Amino acid sequence: MNSKLSDRRGFLKRGAALAGLAVGSIPFVNGKALASVTPGLIKGEVDTKLGVTPDEPTIQDLLYGGRSSYEKTVAIDSIGRLGALGLRNLTPLQDSIGVITPASFHYLVSRDLKLPNIDPREHTLMIHGMVDRPLTFTMEEIKRLPSVSRVYFLECTGNSGLAHYKSLLGDMKRGRKDVTVIQGVHGRTSTSEWTGVPLSLLLKGVGVQKGASWLIAEGSDIGRHAKSIPLTKAMDDVIVAYGQNGEAIRREQGYPLRLLVPGFQGVCNVKFVRSIKLVDKPYYLRPEISAYTNLHPDGMATWYESQVGPKSLITFPSDAHKLPGRGFYEISGIAWCGRGKISRVEVSTDNGWTWKDANLQQPIFSKAWTRFRLPWNWDGTETVIMSRCTNEYGDIQPTMLELAKLWGDDRTPPIPASEIEQWWETSSISEFLNNPIQPWRVKPDGSIQDALYNTLLPNPYFPG
Amino acid sequence: MGASKTHCTTRYCRIRISLAKANFLLPVMALLACGTAMAQLPIYNVGRTPTEAELRTWDNVVGPDGKELPPGSGTAKEGATLYAAKCVACHGKDGEGVFPYRALVGGRGTLNTPAANLTVGSYTPYATTIWDFINRAMPQYAERTLSPDDVYALTAWILAKNGIIKETDVMDKNTLVQVQMPNRHGFYPDPPQAAPDKNRSWLPYWNQAKPAAKSAAK
Structure with a gap:
């Protein structure tokens, strides 16, 4: 058993550890567990020692320290059958604190089933194509160049989409207990401080030729992920990054070098980046013409829609929590947008009848999570809480129905609860770039339920 | 501060000199870059011309013109x-x-x-x-x-x-490259180059592209 497989087993152990149950981390195909065909997808035992400092640590144990044995939060393994398609880990948003995601909790969505372990002494970045001076750089050379550190979010473009809702429901039906909407449906986003060289510096240096308008970035991962990126974006704020939260980028994030394309869907942020070619058109690569496109009811499709819309989520309380009783709670959550800074987050604690401005954590970074907080006294009765955000350009986060309208769906509420899954499935809402308001229903016993479907019913905050 | 100026590092001075002479040096640099392994990133003097082997291995993402396609x-x-x-x-x-x-x-x-x-x-x-x-x-x-x-x-x-x-x-x-795929015209035209934040909106690309695309597809 090689070390990669052991790592994978570790992921599973973590997944099981969350619930204290060794159930259901294995994806199924046609009712048959994939363990036999997918390396590493082996039912693991609960490992409660994961990442934990021993009770009586030696100095050796503290050289790369761990956490308290009382902390159990983990980035769970993928939900549902999509897990068979690659490595997936989901950020535990329910336990997120502030705006920085520890590298250990960073989400991972990869088509590959194996993670490369690249020797940085052998890794180079080649910039070629329509340039005056094609150049190859070693990692050492890249680290000598002027660098920047910026706080940016990443988000998988399928995050919060219908496929993940259905996966979650399927997992729950199969008896899996360690999954929640907040993590299973929305957990494909994280925020880090990224450090690296502005790509514009390298592009100016190699001399981009007239007529070049796109670049093709390719990684040296197993599946050789490649993506066309507009040159204007590359010249604007893209980073060739080697640092994450004060240390080298983790392997699962593209060690030793990755692209960071701020505010654009996750698939643009090519990991293990090894080649950047300047060209005069997008290359219509697989991630650009099958997945990551949007088919509309008339049979025409749109593509290269990359920018994440304004989005916010209440992370506490959410469906991973249970309130012990009435009284004071601080509602807390995150808001982000692919375009500029978050300027306002409003929170409703009465199903959208009234809204209050939440406090925004300072400083607010452009294209990064912004933490919002609002004091709340829960009177113990059933209610629905939710947040909506606005960015500095006035873009407002939509409800589910408003999102459907934006995508060209002209059906109007009310939609009976029994038909909602079908409504969603047949609606024009994209599978990608989902950013609807996420309401949570607080039950009298303090438990919290997903109430996304609420936004499809007549509501005070939805005109018409 | 005067003292610190005289103690300015050699590296910093070299950068200033090369910047000042950049225009004058450009033709020389272009000559050097042409067909030699001498090219480097200006100012910082790092990097080298890719080897043939590197280009063979890493210039293989195939675009719609098929320029990167190998024989076979x-x-x-x-x-x-x-x-x-x-x-x-x-x-x-x-x-x-x-x-x-x-x-x-x-x-x-x-x-x-x-x-x-x-x-x-x-x-x-x-x-x-x-x-x-x-x-x-x-x-x-x-x-x-x-x-x-x-x-x-x-x-x-x-x-x-x-x-x-x-x-x-x-x-x-x-x-x-001559194969005509049935859905060749099934996509709206490529979006315009990504504009700076202030000129860009999030979903409306689709709304904007739609009318133009319909006529283009016909």
Whole structure:
């Protein structure tokens, strides 16, 4: 058993550890567990020692320290059958604190089933194509160049989409207990401080030729992920990054070098980046013409829609929590947008009848999570809480129905609860770039339920 | 502060000098870069000209013009044997797909129906994409073990199975780029170059692109 497989087993152990149950981390195909065909997808035992400092640590144990044995939060393994398609880990948003995601909790969505372990002494970045001076750089050379550190979010473009809702429901039906909407449906986003060289510096240096308008970035991962990126974006704020939260980028994030394309869907942020070619058109690569496109009811499709819309989520309380009783709670959550800074987050604690401005954590970074907080006294009765955000350009986060309208769906509420899954499935809402308001229903016993479907019913905050 | 100026590092002075002389030096640098391994990033003097081997290995993402395609050829008949050996487990006997892996064949005429079936045959607008993806990422667990001939043959098999080319058609560097995919005009035009934040909105690209695209597609 090689070390990669052991790592994978570790992921599973973590997944099981969350619930204290060794159930259901294995994806199924046609009712048959994939363990036999997918390396590493082996039912693991609960490992409660994961990442934990021993009770009586030696100095050796503290050289790369761990956490308290009382902390159990983990980035769970993928939900549902999509897990068979690659490595997936989901950020535990329910336990997120502030705006920085520890590298250990960073989400991972990869088509590959194996993670490369690249020797940085052998890794180079080649910039070629329509340039005056094609150049190859070693990692050492890249680290000598002027660098920047910026706080940016990443988000998988399928995050919060219908496929993940259905996966979650399927997992729950199969008896899996360690999954929640907040993590299973929305957990494909994280925020880090990224450090690296502005790509514009390298592009100016190699001399981009007239007529070049796109670049093709390719990684040296197993599946050789490649993506066309507009040159204007590359010249604007893209980073060739080697640092994450004060240390080298983790392997699962593209060690030793990755692209960071701020505010654009996750698939643009090519990991293990090894080649950047300047060209005069997008290359219509697989991630650009099958997945990551949007088919509309008339049979025409749109593509290269990359920018994440304004989005916010209440992370506490959410469906991973249970309130012990009435009284004071601080509602807390995150808001982000692919375009500029978050300027306002409003929170409703009465199903959208009234809204209050939440406090925004300072400083607010452009294209990064912004933490919002609002004091709340829960009177113990059933209610629905939710947040909506606005960015500095006035873009407002939509409800589910408003999102459907934006995508060209002209059906109007009310939609009976029994038909909602079908409504969603047949609606024009994209599978990608989902950013609807996420309401949570607080039950009298303090438990919290997903109430996304609420936004499809007549509501005070939805005109018409 | 005067003292610190006289103690300015040699490196800093060198940068200033090279900046000042940049215009004068440009033709010289261009000469050096041409056909030699002397090119470097100006100002910082790092990097080197890529080797032939690096370009062979890393300049292989294939675009719609097929400029990166290597020599070689294959037909659907040759592809059938390879497909049965290497692809059938995930993509099914006739390319119908084994969930959750994607179907490669079928779906023509379904894109504007609720049961839209997005396959290579019904949805993919360029045949080069098929070649590129097989070449760099397939088959899973044995990536990049296929020869260029193999990849041409498998691409031909998928195209023929979808009724886009004939079983006997030879796919190579020249013929592949000429294949007319059924959904070639099924996408709205490429969005304009990503504008700076202030000039860009989030969803409306789709709303803006729609009317123009409809007329362009007709």
